Amino acid sequence: xxxxxxxxxxxxxxxWAVATLVFLFLQLxxxxxxxxxxxxxxxxxxxxxxxxxxxxxxxxxxxxxxMKNLLRGDLGVSWTSGExxxxxxxxxxxxxxxxxxxxxxxxxxxxLPAGVWAAVRADSLVDxxxxxxxxxxxxxxxxxxxxxxxxxxxVTLGWLPSAGAHSxxxxxxxxxxxxxxRIALFLRMIRSTMLDVLSQDYVRTARAKGLxxxxxxxxxxxxxxxxxxxxxxxxxxxxxxxxxxxxxxxxAWPGMNRLAxxxxxxxxxxxxxxxVVLTAVIFAAVNFVVDVLYGLIDPRxxxx
Amino acid sequence: xxxxLVALLSxxxxxxAEKTFVVAYQGGxxxxxxxxxxxxxxxxxxxxxxxxxxxxxxxxxVVPVLAEKIEQIDENTWKLYLKKGVKFHDGTEMTAEDxxxxxxxxxxxxxxxxxxxxxxxxxxxALDRYTVLIKTKVPDPxxxxxxxxxxxxxxxxxxxxxxxxxxxxPIGTGPYKFVSWLNGDHLNLEAxxxxxxxxxxxxxxxxxxxxxxxxxxxxxxxxxxxxxxKVLPQDFARVERSGVATVKQTPGVRVIYIALDYWxxxxxxxxxxxxxxxxxxxxxxxxxxxAIDADAIVKKIxxxxxxxxxxxxxxxxxxxxxxxxxxPYDPKAARKLLEDLGYGxxxxxxxxxxxxxxxxxxxxxxxxxxPNDRYLNDAQIAQALANMLRKIGIQxxxxxxxxxxxxxxxxxxxxxxYMAGWGSxxxxxxxxxxxxxxxxxxxxGRFNRMRYKNPEVDRLIEEAAKTFDKAKRExxxxxxxxxxxVEDVAYIPLHYENVIAGVRKGVRFTPRPDEYLHAFExxxx
Numbered sequence: 001x002x003x004x005x006x007x008x009x010x011x012x013x014x015x016w017a018v019a020t021l022v023f024l025f026l027q028l029x030x031x032x033x034x035x036x037x038x039x040x041x042x043x044x045x046x047x048x049x050x051x052x053x054x055x056x057x058x059x060x061x062x063x064x065x066x067m068k069n070l071l072r073g074d075l076g077v078s079w080t081s082g083e084x085x086x087x088x089x090x091x092x093x094x095x096x097x098x099x100x101x102x103x104x105x106x107x108x109x110x111x112l113p114a115g116v117w118a119a120v121r122a123d124s125l126v127d128x129x130x131x132x133x134x135x136x137x138x139x140x141x142x143x144x145x146x147x148x149x150x151x152x153x154x155v156t157l158g159w160l161p162s163a164g165a166h167s168x169x170x171x172x173x174x175x176x177x178x179x180x181x182r183i184a185l186f187l188r189m190i191r192s193t194m195l196d197v198l199s200q201d202y203v204r205t206a207r208a209k210g211l212x213x214x215x216x217x218x219x220x221x222x223x224x225x226x227x228x229x230x231x232x233x234x235x236x237x238x239x240x241x242x243x244x245x246x247x248x249x250x251x252a253w254p255g256m257n258r259l260a261x262x263x264x265x266x267x268x269x270x271x272x273x274x275x276v277v278l279t280a281v282i283f284a285a286v287n288f289v290v291d292v293l294y295g296l297i298d299p300r301x302x303x304x
Numbered sequence: 305x306x307x308x309l310v311a312l313l314s315x316x317x318x319x320x321a322e323k324t325f326v327v328a329y330q331g332g333x334x335x336x337x338x339x340x341x342x343x344x345x346x347x348x349x350x351x352x353x354x355x356x357x358x359x360x361x362x363x364x365x366v367v368p369v370l371a372e373k374i375e376q377i378d379e380n381t382w383k384l385y386l387k388k389g390v391k392f393h394d395g396t397e398m399t400a401e402d403x404x405x406x407x408x409x410x411x412x413x414x415x416x417x418x419x420x421x422x423x424x425x426x427x428x429x430a431l432d433r434y435t436v437l438i439k440t441k442v443p444d445p446x447x448x449x450x451x452x453x454x455x456x457x458x459x460x461x462x463x464x465x466x467x468x469x470x471x472x473x474p475i476g477t478g479p480y481k482f483v484s485w486l487n488g489d490h491l492n493l494e495a496x497x498x499x500x501x502x503x504x505x506x507x508x509x510x511x512x513x514x515x516x517x518x519x520x521x522x523x524x525x526x527x528x529x530x531x532x533x534k535v536l537p538q539d540f541a542r543v544e545r546s547g548v549a550t551v552k553q554t555p556g557v558r559v560i561y562i563a564l565d566y567w568x569x570x571x572x573x574x575x576x577x578x579x580x581x582x583x584x585x586x587x588x589x590x591x592x593x594x595a596i597d598a599d600a601i602v603k604k605i606x607x608x609x610x611x612x613x614x615x616x617x618x619x620x621x622x623x624x625x626x627x628x629x630x631x632p633y634d635p636k637a638a639r640k641l642l643e644d645l646g647y648g649x650x651x652x653x654x655x656x657x658x659x660x661x662x663x664x665x666x667x668x669x670x671x672x673x674x675p676n677d678r679y680l681n682d683a684q685i686a687q688a689l690a691n692m693l694r695k696i697g698i699q700x701x702x703x704x705x706x707x708x709x710x711x712x713x714x715x716x717x718x719x720x721x722y723m724a725g726w727g728s729x730x731x732x733x734x735x736x737x738x739x740x741x742x743x744x745x746x747x748x749g750r751f752n753r754m755r756y757k758n759p760e761v762d763r764l765i766e767e768a769a770k771t772f773d774k775a776k777r778e779x780x781x782x783x784x785x786x787x788x789x790v791e792d793v794a795y796i797p798l799h800y801e802n803v804i805a806g807v808r809k810g811v812r813f814t815p816r817p818d819e820y821l822h823a824f825e826x827x828x829x
Contacts, residue, residue: 030712038342040420040733042747052414080341081334081487082415083471088487147518154526162522163328163514163529164490252514254489262331262488267708 011284018280019070019273020063026269027059035267036079053079066273075277076270078263085274089256095165096248096255100240102175104233107182112229114183115190120217122195130187137184146177146250163252174251178244182236189232193225227298234290242279324492325506327823328520328529332488332513336474337467338455339410342417348820349491349511353393354455354476357384357403358448360729362816362825364557364620366449370398370456370477372434376772379443384436384451390500392458393481400430405459407438407451420733421453445772446732479504479824489513493823504824511823524549524806531813533821535806537607537680543806553802554815555611557618558727560679562596562689562796564589565720567755570661574671574720579658581720587641589793592721593631595638595696596689602799605684609804613797615789616726616734620817623731623768623781628789630797639696642668649697656697669699673713674723676704680801686723714753725801726751729818731781735765738795739788756794761787 032055037046050056054065069076075086118127153173154162161170197203198221206216248258256275263271333349335341357371368374372385390398410418411425424447427439444450456477462470474482479501480493493509512529514520517536524532525546535543540551564583565572572581582588602610615628639656642648647656647668656668670693674686683704693700714722728734741757742749748762749755761784768780788794803815813826 029708034712034715035708038417038420039751040342040728040730040737041417042420042423042750045419045423048414048419049417078334082337082340082467083335083487091486092489150519150522154528155522158526161528162526163519164512250516250519252489252512252516252519254486258515259488266334 007288011281011288014284015277015280016067019067019277022273022276023063023066026272029267032079032267032269070277075274078268078271080263080266080268080271085270086278088259088271089274089278092254092256092259095253096241096244096257099165099171099174099178099248099253099255100237100244102171103178103240103244104182104237106175106179107186107236108233110179111183111186112190115187116194116217116222118187118191119194119198122191127191131191134184134187137180138188140180142177142181142246143250145180146174146247149173149177150250165254170251174247174253177251178240178247185236186229186232190225190229193228194221197221197224223297227294230293230297231290234286234293238279238283238286241282242275324508324510325823325826326510326512326529326531327821327826328512328514328523328532329821330513330515330517330520330534332511333485333491334488335471336482336485336491337471338457338474338476339406339413339416339418342420342453344819345513348822350455351478351820351822352480352491352493352509352511352824353474353478353482354457355478356453356455357386357407357451359452360449360818362554362814364729364817366452370403371448371451374448379772380440382438382440382447383431384438386434386436387500388434390477391498392461392477393475393496394458394461395498396458396460398456398458398477399433400436402459403456404428404430404436406456407436407454409457410454418453421450424450443770443772445770445777446730449730480509505826505828506823509823521806524808527808530808530811531821531823531826532806533804533815535804537609539806540607540609547809549806549808552805552807552814553609554817555618556727556801556803556817556819557621557729558679558725558801558819559613559616559618560610560682560685560723560725560798560801561613561616562592562721562723562798563719563754563756564592564796565754566757572720573718574673575658576660576666576669578660578662579666579668580660582642582645582647582658583720585645586791586793588645588647589796590631591638591641591645591696592693593638593793593796594634594641595698596692596796596798597633598630598798599633601685601688605681605688606799606801609680609802610799611802613799615785616738616795616797617731617785618800618817621729621731621734622774623735623778623785625782625785627782628786635692635696642696642698654697655699667699668697669701670721671719672700672702672721672723673710673719674702674704675707675710678707678710679725682723685798689723717753717755719754722753723798727801727819732765732769732777735781735784736769739784740765756788756792758787758792758794761792761794 033046033050037049078085078088114130118130121127150162153160160172164170203216203221206220245257245261248255249261260275329345331345333346336350338350338354355369358366359369361367370387370390372387375383377383386400386403392398407422407425407428410416411422424440424442424444425438426441429437431437458475461475479496479499481496483492483494485491490510490512495504495507514523520532521535521539523529525548535551543549543551565581568581569584570580575581598612602612614630617624642656647658649656650665657665658668660666672686672690674682676683686702686704690700690702736748737751740748740762742752742755764780764784768777771777771780803817803819805815807813810829811826812829
């Protein structure tokens with residue numbers, strides 16, 4: 001119980017620190033009215049608008065108001081749309097979540113078995129081929145992959161849609177685009193930990209006992225190799241939730257990353273801040289879940 | 305059996321007729337409250353739902369929409385007569401109460417972004433069911449045109465559901481009614497059966513935001529969308545070759561121009577330290593003008609997606625002066641002009657020189673400032689400008705930066721030579737903002753960053769801004785523009801950006817010069 005309390009307080013601190021830092025950094029980007037007010041307003045009209053958004057007050061007062069509202073769970077109102085920033089993010093959260101789960105699903109489905117396979121057949125032709133492909137997967141830029149997939153599958157072949165999220169078909173291209181890097185990452189990670197584990201004593205013991213190779217590999221070795229893997233998947237989940245910007249942009253995905261990018265372009269600070277706070281919460285939550293999963297996979301991990 | 309087949313077939317036909325017409329934009333509307341955000345895409349989406357008393361037609365003329373006509377009572381009083389029998393989407397009739405309320409809301413709501421247009425309105429009230437009396441604080445000869453930003457909304461409905469409720473389900477008088485939307489992403493619309501005007505050809509319409517240009521074109525070619533705005537020049541050939549769509553272009557009202565420092569003799573930031581600023585003299589400005597090959601920029605960099613500008617205002621603008629033509633492209637004459645002004649090469653290295661305060665000479669180095677993410681191919685254009693200036697002996701270099709950095713610096717006047725764009729349908733606004741000298745009150749010369757100043761031009765513009773007679777106003781503007789553009793070389797125009805749309809075969813559509821893309825202006829072929 002104490003563990004949970006400590007973790008919770010840590011999380012609160014992290015969110016506060018992130019919100020404060022971003023709030024301060026945003027002040028450095030200059031006068032928000034520059035982009036917020038339309039060009040054709042007179043200076044007096046711009047000042048009226050500034051007042052309406054509470055931007056005429058000194059920075060420290062703005063900060064205190066912001067923190068007071070944040071404590072109550074109020075993340076402010078978007079300057080450009082006039083709607084609550086959290087509501088704007090919330091209505092786009094499911095689209096991002098689903099896309100990320102699809103991408104991670106694809107990545108695990110291909111990356112995990114390929115990694116095991118490569119480890120079991122270390123230094124074979126298959127292993128070398130997989131390792132080469134994984135270098136390609138890690139170094140190919142998302143932007144390029146996305147555009148190529150669109151050109152091949154939407155324009156030339158006409159099989160899959162390129163923009164929006166209206167049916168299951170719409171998930172394929174952005175999901176695959178996002179998974180490229182992760183397949184390669186997972187493959188390399190599983191391969192190296194499996195190689196490590198396979199050379200350990202207890203695996204030798206298991207083999208000596210005469211257990212079938214399948215059981216040795218999948219039950220004994222893989223289970224141990226999974227611990228760092230779960231951490232990696234968790235981190236990638238957090239990364240993607242807040243980092244699928246390019247993919248969402250290319251595929252006109254109605255997700256929250258695109259919303260945040262737009263907010264950045266239009267200087268819509270309440271939305272930028274809300275996005276950052278939400279991201280911090282997601283990261284903290286994922287870390288927590290990963291910790292719990294450790295305990296399930298590895299009975300030795302216990303929290304006193 | 306046969307009856308079933310017929311029923312099935314007619315159902316299929318119905319399904320075919322009901323196919324959703326999809327239009328892809330580079331951005332998306334961020335609010336459906338028509339007075340809160342003055343930005344092209346947001347307004348373009350809203351125009352499907354809401355209408356205004358007056359609006360610009362595609363030829364740039366102000367025409368009545370919800371208004372029948374307008375009458376001027378005195379300098380500050382207008383009588384607006386409304387069309388009868390116009391219905392809101394909830395079936396109630398639009399009355400003078402609604403219109404007066406909407407104009408006042410646009411003029412006075414604390415978060416309204418329409419004050420640049422209707423901010424001069426002090427009062428609007430209904431005289432009877434179809435007449436509105438409008439009062440202004442100061443005379444505004446262009447009030448009818450300015451009412452193009454006063455979208456009419458139903459007063460009773462807004463008061464009943466509140467602003468939040470209105471945003472969730474907006475109601476107007478437009479050709480389409482709201483069905484559903486995701487803020488900034490897409491908007492589903494359905495034709496309004498009781499629309500007072502010409503009914504649109506497409507029953508169901510979906511407006512979508514596809515930010516990436518290559519994806520927009522891909523969606524057009526694969527049949528996901530019927531019209532895609534802002535097709536990039538590098539994709540023109542691919543669209544035309546595809547056989548399923550074509551590219552339509554209209555010269556727009558956004559002019560890309562160059563401004564030069566008119567006010568500092570020394571200390572201009574884009575010149576070498578201590579060097580004299582040559583651009584206080586109109587002949588030096590003219591030399592830069594003549595060194596620039598605008599045709600080459602349009603052909604080679606813009607891929608034909610622009611139209612060479614003869615002057616600052618576009619032909620559809622009020623006050624366009626057909627007598628103003630470009631100075632001819634002549635790099636030799638341009639160099640000669642600068643040499644005659646005393647900036648010639650004295651050390652024999654081929655580069656022009658600038659005198660310094662202490663009597664020395666330094667090479668004529670010049671920084672060209674430009675944004676790199678605001679206008680079509682902006683950074684490449686700036687680079688081409690530098691190359692052209694180098695040909696006449698100026699060591700020009702480009703400083704192209706994101707608009708977030710560029711515009712604040714432009715406001716502060718940190719430049720010697722900058723390239724930017726200006727797009728407004730309203731010539732008086734353009735003249736007041738860029739050609740009138742800057743004053744402290746902020747009313748004049750708000751965007752005259754390089755402080756161009758000519759008292760005669762100021763007088764002509766001020767006169768025009770309060771002239772109610774259209775012909776006289778145009779004459780004054782034409783005179784002011786002639787002095788500013790020909791005698792003073794106040795700005796160097798480059799080109800008007802074309803408004804571009806990729807249109808699927810079977811759809812008839814021509815883009816509007818003001819960049820608003822409306823699905824109700826598309827027709828079945």
